[in-house]
Amino acid sequence: MILAMDTYIYECIVTDQIDQSDSDIVIVTVTHATQWQLGDVNHDETIDIIDTLMIAQRYVGLDPQPFYPEEADVDGSGAIDIVDALMVAQAYVGLTKLPP
Numbered sequence: 391m392i393l394a395m396d397t398y399i400y401e402c403i404v405t406d407q408i409d410q411s412d413s414d415i416v417i418v419t420v421t422h423a424t425q426w427q428l429g430d431v432n433h434d435e436t437i438d439i440i441d442t443l444m445i446a447q448r449y450v451g452l453d454p455q456p457f458y459p460e461e462a463d464v465d466g467s468g469a470i471d472i473v474d475a476l477m478v479a480q481a482y483v484g485l486t487k488l489p490p
């Protein structure tokens with residue numbers, strides 16, 4: 391679950407096998423919610439030739455790091471392949487725009 395920027399209050403209750411319980415309040419404040427752009431496979435907040443190369447490396451069986459596959463399937467085909475690398479390269483040079 392991705393939390394929006396806000397403050398959330400949770401009550402955590404723990405119960406053991408003989409029904410003794412304890413609880414505490416946890417306050418979570420989200421000050422910056424990051425939603426990664428499709429194509430930014432290394433999560434550096436830039437879509438550039440490095441992302442293209444990393445997708446291509448992944449396509450040929452290498453293991454580039456850091457690599458976030460959830461941002462790599464830019465054409466939504468269900469596979470991370472050379473088409474995704476080409477689309478990111480085209481976006482990098484301004485020939486096309488990637489889906490949001």
Ligand SMILES: [Ca+2]
Nearest residue numbers: 430432434436
């Ligand atoms: Ca990137």
